[in-house]
């Protein structure tokens with residue numbers, strides 16, 4: 001029975017398992033566990049007392065393996081859906097004792113072969129017994145080369161000793177024997193020996209004490225499939241029930257968010273004597289007792305884990321929409337070289353936060369440029385370069401009170417039909433005793449946002465009007481806007497242009513995509529903007545403008561800022577910007593940070609060629625460990641009259657926090673931040689990211705070979721932005737702690753066309 005129903009969450013982490021001992025009555029064991037609320041069991045497949053060398057035939061294979069049950073006792077579908085195999089924990093493939101070593105090898109292979117026969121989805125391998133586990137890894141690697149789809153989950157404790165002041169290790173480790181111990185390093189060497197095989201994953205044993213947050217964070221970039229929590233890691237609450245420490249709770253929630261399944265292990269250690277009484281029927285009738293299955297001994301622990309799952313916030317609607325994009329590599333768009341399609345534009349246009357930031361920037365620029373006293377006489381020339389289907393034209397016009405016919409109509413339509421079924425907006429404001437003239441209003445909503453942008457004249461009671469609008473939004477939330485949409489995360493974004501710039505505008509919309517130009521014409525006609533907007537079908541780099549612009553508005557930004565060639569395009573466009581004109585954006589900067597991203601690395605590797613390792617990808621990063629804070633890479637400012645080249649070179653030195661421990665770097669996550677105008681910015685750099693903006697996922701620059709960075713070693717990285725007459729590309733490499741080849745030399749694998 002899944003832990004709960006979390007809207008939108010279809011991940012594996014809904015399922016919780018229980019670890020069991022060897023049992024030769026598997027049907028009983030399974031029924032007991034499933035009816036006790038667990039979804040699967042982690043069970044030994046073979047009698048743990050079995051040793052091949054002690055068999056009468058010396059392990060030659062002719063005698064029958066002492067299995068827990070065959071595929072006639074449980075069907076293959078039961079085995080596959082409800083059992084994770086546990087490989088015998090006594091095996092020691094690196095033992096000095098040859099007999100033990102050989103017995104171990106034979107048993108491992110026999111058990112995996114048997115698990116495969118049963119169609120199990122996964123088997124758990126016991127933890128390596130020592131740091132040097134070459135023979136164990138060699139045997140597992142052989143198995144991985146020939147196994148079907150079954151995954152092998154290496155079990156390791158979530159444990160890292162912290163150095164003491166005198167340099168020795170703290171002694172909370174069963175494994176360390178007093179020396180420094182970091183279980184991640186065991187995992188890392190094991191998977192290196194197995195060549196990063198994609199079917200080799202991890203199970204973490206969660207102990208009662210946890211390593212530092214930074215050190216735990218590394219695991220979120222690893223293929224962790226399950227976390228085993230022992231009953232002795234649970235605390236006891238005031239009522240005698242099991243509970244977990246705050247840090248454990250946070251960790252479990254993170255596991256849920258990263259599709260890691262929880263497995264409970266151990267025996268009942270909490271005496272909840274009232275529990276069994278509660279389970280009895282009220283009239284204590286024997287016949288009832290027969291039909292009520294006995295409560296599973298570990299149920300209180302399961303209930304607590306379910307409680308942690310159920311109390312998580314539901315996934316926001318946008319997150320739910322983006323679930324399928326998590327860790328999915330995409331080629332970056334090339335809007336200069338290619339012509340975008342209507343669907344792509346439509347997706348951009350849904351990002352209301354992006355446009356409201358632009359609207360704020362245009363508003364500030366207009367107010368700075370035209371003093372109030374000239375507002376009704378001075379005409380500002382605003383050029384939207386790369387206008388697409390016109391959203392920035394709309395945002396700019398709304399800023400000045402040029403409200404569109406359709407927006408005006410639609411707000412009354414929406415107000416009348418949906419929000420206030422029997423009330424006109426004007427009546428509404430009158431009822432609230434507000435004395436203002438509603439000059440224009442636009443209303444936009446999707447499943448995430450409600451944007452009300454309005455302009456009032458004589459707004460003496462503007463504050464009241466704002467209150468009224470908040471009230472309207474409250475009234476219409478959640479169900480009335482659209483009965484079929486869940487509005488649990490709905491909130492309002494108000495864009496009050498009411499301060500009313502009322503500046504006069506002349507707009508040019510310049511666009512090189514001939515299809516988008518057709519749409520622009522249709523938009524201008526529909527909105528009645530013919531007198532204000534002139535559409536130019538041209539590449540901004542070669543358009544001969546009839547006059548110069550006061551304000552140049554563009555959105556030519558990629559996930560890495562300059563990677564869609566905004567610098568090259570705006571260098572061309574600034575010819576027709578007045579000497580004191582304003583560019584929105586006025587600057588943008590790219591950022592990178594090193595990441596562990598096993599899933600992405602394996603996906604790139606699966607192409608089996610060099611080119612994919614030298615390509616940047618747009619990707620919604622999820623199963624990644626961000627190893628160090630971001631650092632800025634390249635900055636571009638506009639306008640730029642210095643004739644400075646757009647080629648760039650940057651050397652960066654990252655320090656991974658020492659309490660993280662050693663780490664593996666699979667590549668670099670890239671982001672940008674743009675200053676639109678003065679203090680109005682937008683971006684995706686995690687520490688300053690614009691909230692609820694979804695137009696850009698990060699970019700990922702892979703490394704051909706995963707890079708091991710030992711604790712305390714600096715990581716030195718070089719990035720270049722290069723160009724030729726026909727293309728722009730990036731090259732990157734690492735020079736410390738080891739040296740990598742320069743990736744993408746001469747743009748041989750990945751470039752952006754000019």
Ligand SMILES: C[S@@+](CC[C@H](N)C(=O)[O-])C[C@H]1O[C@@H](n2cnc3c(N)ncnc32)[C@H](O)[C@@H]1O
Nearest residue numbers: 335336348386387388511512513539540555569
């Ligand atoms: C990222 S889209 C943004 C479109 C629109 N401004 C929006 O926010 O939805 C960039 C647009 O700029 C156009 N574009 C790119 N380079 C251009 C150039 N050199 N001249 C004119 N348009 C260009 C593309 O065709 C595309 O429509």
